[in-house]
Amino acid sequence: MLHGICKHNNKNFLLVDIPGTYSLMSNSQEEEIARNYICFGNPDTTVIILDATCIEKNLNLVFQTLEITNKVVVCVNLLDEAKKKNIEVNLKKLSELLGVPVVGTIARKPKTLKNLLDTIYNVCCDKIVCSPKKIKYYPIIEDCILMLSSDVQKILPVSKQYLTRWICLKLIDRDDSIIDSIENAFGIKLLTDEVLLKLDEIKKLLEKNDITKNNLKDKIVSSIVFTAEDICNEVVSYKRSGYHNRDRKIDKILTSKKFGIPIMILFLGVIFWITITGANYPSQVLSDFFGYIQEKLLYFFSYIHAPDWVSGILIEGMYQTVTWVISVMLPPMAIFFPLFTILEDLGYLPRIAFNLDNYFKKACTTGKQALTMCMGFGCNAAGVVGCRIINSPRERLIAILTNSFVPCNGRFPFLITIASIFIGSIATGIGASILSTICVLFVILLGIYLTLLISKILSKTILKGVPSSFILELPPYRKPQIGKVIVRSLFDRTLYVLGRAISVAAPVGIIIWLFANINIGNLSILSYIANFLDPFAKLMGLDGYILTAFILGLPANEIVLPIILMSYMAKGSLVNLEDTYMIGNILVQNGWTILTAINVMLFTLLHFPCSTTLLTIKKETGSWKWMFISFLLPTVCGIVLCMCTTFLYNLIV
Amino acid sequence: MSKIHLTDLPMNKAGKVISLNCSGPIRRRLLDLGIVNKTKIMPVLKSPSGDPTAFLVRGSIIALRKEDASLIDVEI
Numbered sequence: 001m002l003h004g005i006c007k008h009n010n011k012n013f014l015l016v017d018i019p020g021t022y023s024l025m026s027n028s029q030e031e032e033i034a035r036n037y038i039c040f041g042n043p044d045t046t047v048i049i050l051d052a053t054c055i056e057k058n059l060n061l062v063f064q065t066l067e068i069t070n071k072v073v074v075c076v077n078l079l080d081e082a083k084k085k086n087i088e089v090n091l092k093k094l095s096e097l098l099g100v101p102v103v104g105t106i107a108r109k110p111k112t113l114k115n116l117l118d119t120i121y122n123v124c125c126d127k128i129v130c131s132p133k134k135i136k137y138y139p140i141i142e143d144c145i146l147m148l149s150s151d152v153q154k155i156l157p158v159s160k161q162y163l164t165r166w167i168c169l170k171l172i173d174r175d176d177s178i179i180d181s182i183e184n185a186f187g188i189k190l191l192t193d194e195v196l197l198k199l200d201e202i203k204k205l206l207e208k209n210d211i212t213k214n215n216l217k218d219k220i221v222s223s224i225v226f227t228a229e230d231i232c233n234e235v236v237s238y239k240r241s242g243y244h245n246r247d248r249k250i251d252k253i254l255t256s257k258k259f260g261i262p263i264m265i266l267f268l269g270v271i272f273w274i275t276i277t278g279a280n281y282p283s284q285v286l287s288d289f290f291g292y293i294q295e296k297l298l299y300f301f302s303y304i305h306a307p308d309w310v311s312g313i314l315i316e317g318m319y320q321t322v323t324w325v326i327s328v329m330l331p332p333m334a335i336f337f338p339l340f341t342i343l344e345d346l347g348y349l350p351r352i353a354f355n356l357d358n359y360f361k362k363a364c365t366t367g368k369q370a371l372t373m374c375m376g377f378g379c380n381a382a383g384v385v386g387c388r389i390i391n392s393p394r395e396r397l398i399a400i401l402t403n404s405f406v407p408c409n410g411r412f413p414f415l416i417t418i419a420s421i422f423i424g425s426i427a428t429g430i431g432a433s434i435l436s437t438i439c440v441l442f443v444i445l446l447g448i449y450l451t452l453l454i455s456k457i458l459s460k461t462i463l464k465g466v467p468s469s470f471i472l473e474l475p476p477y478r479k480p481q482i483g484k485v486i487v488r489s490l491f492d493r494t495l496y497v498l499g500r501a502i503s504v505a506a507p508v509g510i511i512i513w514l515f516a517n518i519n520i521g522n523l524s525i526l527s528y529i530a531n532f533l534d535p536f537a538k539l540m541g542l543d544g545y546i547l548t549a550f551i552l553g554l555p556a557n558e559i560v561l562p563i564i565l566m567s568y569m570a571k572g573s574l575v576n577l578e579d580t581y582m583i584g585n586i587l588v589q590n591g592w593t594i595l596t597a598i599n600v601m602l603f604t605l606l607h608f609p610c611s612t613t614l615l616t617i618k619k620e621t622g623s624w625k626w627m628f629i630s631f632l633l634p635t636v637c638g639i640v641l642c643m644c645t646t647f648l649y650n651l652i653v
Numbered sequence: 654m655s656k657i658h659l660t661d662l663p664m665n666k667a668g669k670v671i672s673l674n675c676s677g678p679i680r681r682r683l684l685d686l687g688i689v690n691k692t693k694i695m696p697v698l699k700s701p702s703g704d705p706t707a708f709l710v711r712g713s714i715i716a717l718r719k720e721d722a723s724l725i726d727v728e729i
Contacts, residue, residue: 054712057687214676221684228687229711251698251707251714260701354716358702361718367705391678469679469721471686474698474707474714 008117011124016043019388029388032177038069039163040185044124045071047116052082052089052104053476055236059228062098066132067166072100073119080106081478090235097231099133108481134165137223140209141216144172144202151195155188171195172202173216247477251351260355265441267348271339273437276416276424279331286330290323312517313510317566321509324562325501328583332413333497337489340378345480349374353472363452364459364467366390369399373406373451378493380408380613384620392468398455400617401630404609405451405637406444409497410557411604415440417561418604421584422597439601447605454633500612501558508552508559512566526567540639541599541646543591550603555611560604595649599642606638659694659708659717659725667695668727675724683725687711694727 002017018037019030038046046069050058055076065072076089095102101119105112122128136142148168156164163182170178171190183190206212211219254263294315301311343349349371357367368390376383383403390396407415416436424436459465515526523531530544537547545567553560565583568590587596608631609617618627662668670692673680688694688710697714698707707716 056711057713060685060687217681218673218684218689221681222689225684225687225689225692247714248697255698255700255707257699257701257703354698354700354705354707357700357705357716357718361704367716367718391682467718467720469682470705470716470718471679471682471721472705472716473686474716 006117009121011121013117013120013124016041035068035178036181036185038065040181043069043071045073045120047073047075047120049075049077052076052078053085053087055089055094056228056232059231060224063135063224063227066098066100067134067169068163070130070132070162071123072130072132073116073123074098074100074102075116076102076104077107079104079112080108081476086238088237090237094231094235097133097234100130101128108484135223135227137169138219140206140211141169141172141219141223144205145169147202148172148195148198151192151198152190155190155192155195157186157188160186169220171199172206173220174199174213250477251474254348254351255355264352264355265445267343268444269437269441271336271343272416272440273433274339275332275335275412276420276436276440277433278335279413279416280420282331282334283327286327287323290327294319294323309517313513316569317513318506318509321505321512321559321562321566322502324565325505325558326498328417328561329410329413329501329558330494330498332416333409333494334490336409336412337378337493338486341485341489341493342480342482344374345478345485347475347477350472350474354474357470357472359452360455361467361470363456364465365398365455366392366395366468367470367472369395369402369451369455372399372403373448376403376406376408378409379497380404380406380609381616383408384613384616387620392465394459394463394465395468397621397626398458398463400620401458401626401633402451402454404613404630404634405454405606406447407605408557408610408613409493410501410610412440414557414561414604415443415601417583418597418601419443421587422592422594425584443601443605446602450606450637454637497558501556504555505559505562508555508563509566512552512563516567530567539646540603540642541595541649542603542642543596545590546596546600546603550607553610554608557604557610595646599645602641602645603638606634606641608635654728656726656728659696659722659727660706660719662694662696662727662729664696664699666729667693668729670694670725671728672726673724674726675721679721679724686713686715688715688725694725 004015004017006013006015016037018034037043046065048058048062048065050062062072062074074094076091076094079089082089089104091102091104101123103116103119105116107113119128123130137145145165145168148171149164152164152167152171153161156167167182167190170182179190182188206216253259297315297319298311301315352374353367353370356370360367360369371389372383372386374383375386380403383406384400387396387399387403390399419436419439420432423439424432426432427435512526515529516524518525520528526545526548529548532544533547534544537544540547546564549560549563549567552563561583565586568586608614614627614631617630618624621627656671657668659668659670670688670690672690673683673688675683692710695709696706697709698716700706700716705716705718706722707714708722
C-alpha cells in the first residue's frame with residue numbers, strides 16, 4: 001500500500017492509500033485488503049473520496065464503510081469536472097444524510113485541500129463526532145439482526161461494540177471468510193453454541209419468508225443501492241440532462257468498428273514517432289557532454305599519474321557504461337513515459353481493454369489483461385503487480401506469465417536505437433523516423449499477438465479453463481494535468497528506473513572492463529565467455545557478445561546495449577565515440593547485418609524478464625515454479641523465433 | 654411490457670432490470686455496480702468486434718460480455 005506523511009496543525013499525519021474499490025464485500029483480493037485495513041488496522045479516520053460526477057455509484061462504498069467504522073470523512077472530489085458537466089452536489093445535505101462530515105475538493109487546486117485536512121484533524125481528535133447513519137434493511141432482516149445483537153455484544157471487546165450490527169449481518173449471511181478474519185483479529189470466538197443456535201432459528205425464520213442464502217445478499221445490496229439512489233436524488237441536481245454526451249461522442253469514434261483499432265495503433269505510433277524524433281538531439285548533446293568530461297577525466301588521471309588499470313576500471317569501465325546508459329536511454333524514456341502517462345490520465349486505457357476484449361476472450365482470458373499489458377509498456381514489474389485487478393486466479397496467472405511479452409520502457413530505447421540505425425537508415429529525412437516507427441510498431445504488435453497466442457496455449461494446456469466474466473467500467477474522460485504528469489513521470493518513473501539502471505550499470509561496467517582486460521593465455525575472459533556462447537548465438541543470428549550482454553543485463557534491460565558497445569570497444573576496435581550515430585559504425589564493424597538487427601530486436605522483445613520483474617512474479621504468485629515458467633516462456637519463444645529468421649535469411653541470401 | 658435478455662435490448666433503448674440469472678462472484682459484482690431489480694439500463698456502445706457491449710447504468714458506463722449480459726433479464 002502506498003503511504004505518505006503530511007504535517008497539519010503541528011500534528012503528523014500518516015496517510016495510507018488503500019486499493020481503489022467499488023465495494024468492501026471482498027470480491028477480490030484488493031477489496032479484502034481494503035476492508036481488513038479499515039476494520040482491523042485501527043485507522044484514526046477513514047477518508048472516502050467520491051467522484052462528484054458519479055456520486056450514486058460511490059455511495060455504495062460509503063455505506064459499506066460506515067458499517068465498519070465510525071470515524072469517516074467523505075471527500076467529494078472533482079467538483080470542477082462536475083461543474084463542467086452541470087452537476088451540482090449539495091454537500092451540506094449529503095453530510096446531514098450520511099451523519100459524517102463531507103468536504104468538497106478540487107484535488108488539482110491544493111488550496112481546496114486545506115479544508116479537508118482541517119476536517120480530518122478535527123475528526124481525529126474528536127472535535128467533530130460522527131454519527132454515521134446506518135442502512136435500514138428489510139424489516140425481516142432487521143429483526144434477525146436484533147435477535148443476534150445481544151449475543152454478539154457479549155462476545156465483542158468493549159472498544160469494538162460499534163461493529164455489532166455489521167458482524168450480525170455477516171453472521172446471518174454466513175460469510176465465513178469475514179467471520180474467520182474477525183475472530184483472528186480480535187482473538188474471539190463468534191460461532192459459539194448460543195450463536196449457532198440463534199443462527200439456526202434465524203435461518204428457519206428467513207426461509208419462511210422466502211429468503212435463502214441465494215437472495216439474501218441481493219436484499220442486503222438492494223437496500224444499500226436504493227438508499228444511495230434516494231440520497232442521490234436529494235443532493236445531486238443535473239442542470240441539464242444528457243451530461244455525458246461529449247464522452248459518448250468521443251467513445252463512438254474511439255471504439256467504432258472501422259476506426260477503433262486503427263486509431264489505437266495510430267496513437268501508439270504517434271507516441272513512438274515523437275519519442276524517436278525527439279530523443280535524437282538530447283541524446284547527442286548528452287553524449288557530447290559526457291565525452292567532453294571523459295577527456296578531462298582522462299587528462300586528470302594522467303596528470304596525477306594514476307596507474308592505467310585505475311583509469312581503465314573507473315573511466316573506460318564504470319564511467320563510460322554509466323554515461324552510455326544515461327545518454328542512450330534517458331531521452332527516449334523521458335519522452336515516452338510522460339506521453340504514455342497522458343494517455344493513461346485521459347482514461348484511454350480502459351477503452352483499449354474494451355476494444356481488445358474480444359481477442360482476449362478468444363484466447364480464453366479476460367479483457368482486463370489488456371490493461372495489465374498496457375501497464376507492462378511502462379514497466380513489466382508494475383504490470384505484474386497490476387494483475388491484481390484480475391479476479392479469476394487462472395486468468396491472473398496467465399496475465400502475469402505473459403506480461404513481459406510487451407517491451408517495457410527499459411527495452412524501448414534499445415528497440416528504437418536499433419530500428420533507427422538499421423531500418424530507418426534505409427530512408428532519409430522524415431521517412432527515416434517514420435520507417436523506424438513502423439518497425440518498432442511492428443515489433444510491438446508482434447508482442448501483442450504473441451501475448452494472445454501464448455495466453456491461448458496456456459489456457460488450453462497447463463492453465464485450462466473457460467473465460468470468466470468480464471465487467472469493466474469505462475470512466476469519464478479527464479483532462480490530464482500536463483504539468484503534473486511531466487513531473488510525476490519524470491521523477492517517479494523515469495529517474496527511478498534510470499537510478500536502478502545506473503546502480504546496476506556501474507558494477508557491471510567494472511566487471512566488463514575486467515573481463516575484457518584480464519587475459520588467460522592469449523584471450524581475455526570476455527572473449528572466452530563470448531566464444532563459448534558464440535556457436536549457439538550464431539544459430540540465433542546473434543553473436544557471443546550480444547548474448548553475454550543479455551545475460552549480464554538481467555538486473556536491468558537498459559544496460560544491454562551499453563554492454564554490447566563496451567564489449568566491442570574493449571575488444572580492441574578503438575573507436576572514438578563522438579555521437580550516437582557512431583553506434584551504428586561500431587555495430588557494423590563488428591559484423592552486424594540487417595539480420596543481426598532484426599534478431600536483436602526480436603530477442604529484446606522476447607527474452608527473460610529482468611530480475612526485478614522475476615522477483616515480483618515470485619512474490620505475486622508465491623511460487624518459484626511460476627517464476628521459472630515466466631523466465632522460460634519468452635526466452636524459448638525468442639530463441640525459436642530468432643533461429644527461424646536466421647534459417648529463412650540464410651535460405652534467401 | 655415484455656421480458657427479454659439484456660443482449661436483445663436494442664442500442665440506446667432503456668430497459669428495466671427484472672432478474673439476474675447468475676450466482677457467485679459475478680452476481681456480487683453486478684450488485685456492487687448497482688445493477689439490482691428495477692434498475693434502468695441502456696446499451697450505448699459496442700466494441701469494434703461487436704462484443705462486449707457497454708451499458709449506461711446509474712450514470713456510469715459498464716462493459717459486459719455477451720455471455721454475462723445474457724444472464725440479465727430486462728423489461729421494456
